[in-house]
Amino acid sequence: MISRKGVDRDIEGLIEERVGSLAVRRLRDTPLPSGTPSIPTGFPSLDKALGVGGIPRGRVVEIFGPPSSGKLTLALSLLSQAQSSGEMVAYVDLSGDVDPAFGARLGVEMGSLLIVEPHSLREGFEIAATLIGSGTLGFLVFDLAAGASESKGTALDPRLMSTALRRLVGIIARSKSSVIFVNRSMVTDSNEDEESPGGKALKHYASIRLRMERAAWLRKGSDIIGLRADVRVVKNKLAPPFRVAEIEILYEDVDEPRQLSFL
C-alpha cells in the first residue's frame, strides 16, 4: 500500500530546512512550455493523430498519396488554418495551373496568399529558402505533385532534391515556419511498396509524413460536395507514428458564398 514515490521530495524538504529555500529545484516546479509549437490543422482527429496538436513549426511535413486522394485539398485547408492563426502564407506551384477559386472555396484568403510560380525546381527551392529565411512567412506549401515535368524543367531530380532539402531544412529549423511538401505516390513494379518520386531525400528530411487515401466522396443528391479521406501518419519524429485520422473536407457551396451562409 505504501509507495516509496516521493521520498526524495521529503528529503528535499530536509535540505531546504538546512540550506534555505530554493536550494533544490526541479524542472517540473515551473510550468514548461507545452511541447513542440504547432499550427492546428482544423481537424481535431488529425491534430490528435499528429501527436503535437497540429503541423509543427520549424519542420518539414510531407503529404503524399495517389491521385485524387485529397492531398491538395488538405494542404489548402491547412493554408487557410494558418491564415486564421495570423500567419503569412505562400504556395509554390510548380505547374503554374493553380486554381485560386478552389482555394477560396476552401477558405483561403486569396488577397494575402503568395503564389510562387517558379520556372524550375531549383528556382522554386531558392525562392522558398529566401522567403522562409526572411522570417516573414509562417507557412509554405510546396506542391511537387501537380507539375513536375521534364519539359518544364521541374522534374524531381533526386540529386537536386537532396542538396536543396539539406539546405532548406536548416533554414526552416531556424525559422518559425512550417513547410508542407505535397507529393504524389506510385506503385513500383519491383516491390509492392508505394513510392513517392524525388528520391529518398524528402522521406529522410520530413519530420512527419502523411499518407492520404480517399475513403469516399460526400454527395448531396448527385453532386459531390466534399470528400472523406484517411490520413495515416507513416513517419513521425515528434510523437508515436502510425496513427490514422479520418477527415472530411467539404467544398464550399458555389451557390452560397461562404461569408453569408450560416445554415
Add this chain to the structure above:
Amino acid sequence: MSPDNSAFSKDRRIAYVLIPHFAAAVERRERPGLEGKPTIVGGQPYEGGQVFDTSEEAEEHGVRIGIPLSQAEELCPEAIFLPLDEEKYRQAFSQVLKVLELFSPKIEPQGLGCAYLDVTGCQGLFGEDEVLARKIAQAIQNETGLSALVGVAGSRFTARIAASCAGYENTRVVTPGEERGFLAPLPVEILTENQELLRRLDLLGIERVGEYGTLPASDVPVQFGPNGQMAHQLALGMGGHHVVVQEMPPLLEEGIDLWEPIESLEGLKLQVDGIVDHLAFRLEQGGWMCREAKITLMMSDDRVKEMRLSLSEPTASVSELKGRIERLLRQQRYGSGVLGIRISLDGLCGLDGKQLGLEIVDIHQRERLQKVVSHLRARFGPGRIKRAVLRDIRSLIPEKRFLLLEYGAELYSG
C-alpha cells in the same frame, strides 16, 4: 534519548491529500461500468505507448505505470485500455485544487492526484485534525466525485505515509508526539530508495522503521553516510514541513448556454465577443498572456464543434483575440444553430517580455515581406510571385473566375 522534534511538529500541521490511481479514477467517474474492472490508461496496446495510470485491479496483475502497453496487455489481458486525455485529468485535478483552496491558502500540488496543504492554525475554523481531514475528504467526494485519502501530521513525510495508511473514513491523523510510534512498525523501504543503504540495513537485520530509529543519531552518519542520516531523521518523524506554494496558471474558461439557438454569424459573434471580453479581463488581472484558444460550440443537432486557435506570439489584446476568433468562426460550416459556446484560453505565460502591439508587428512583417519579394523579382525576373484577385467565383470559365497579378504590383503602379 528522545529527539526534540516536538518543537516544530506541535505548531506545524501538514495535510497530504492523495487520490490513488487518479487518471483511472477520473475515467471511472465518467463511466461507472468500469468499476471493479482492471483499467489501464495510456492508449491501445498496439499503439506502442506507455502505461500512464492503472486501476488497483490491474496493479494486482503486476501492471505498473511506465511499462509498455503491450507488456501490460500480456500481464493483464482482460484489462480495459483507455485512451490518454491528459487535459481531462489536469482539469479534474484543478477542480480538486479548487476544493482544497477552501481549507488552506497554502497548497503544493505534487503531480496529478496528490497535494500537500499547510493546515497550521486551521483547527479553529474547521475543528480538530480528525474533523478537518474528514471534511477535506468529504468535500472532494461531494464536489468532484473522487474519493481521496487524507493524512495529517507534523511533517510532510509522516503526512504522506499517514495518507497511504488511511483506513476508516479515508483519513489518518498522526497526533504530535505520536510520529515515531506511528512509523515504527512500517517497513524500512519507505525511508529511502537508495539500494545500497537498503542492502546494508538488510545485512544488519533492520527491517522496521522503528528499529532504525533507535540507532544513536551520532553513529548513523558514520555507518550509513548522508543518505542514511536523512533516512534516520525521517524515521524519527522529522521530515520537512514547508509547503511551497506554487502559482498555477489559472484555468481561463467561460461559456454561455442559450435558450434559443443562434442562427446568424452576427449573433454568434456578439455572444463570443462578450465571452472574450470577460476572459481578456481575467487575463489582464492575472498578468497573463495566452498563446492558444479553444472554442467549443454546442450545436442544436447535438453535435459538438471544436476549434483551436494557435497564435505565433502570445497576446493579451482583446481586439486581436476577437479578430482571430471571428475569422475562425467565419470559416466554419455550421449546418445548424448554436446552443452553447465555451471558450478557454491556454498556453498561458507571464506578461514579461511583451512585444510591441500586433498591428505594428504586422506592418513590419508586411514591409519585410514586400522587400523580400522585390529582391526575388530583381533576382529571378518578374512573373514568379503572384497573388490572386477573385472576380467571379461562380463562373465556369477559369479566366473569369480570378486574375493573377504580380505580388506588390500596386506599389509600383501607384
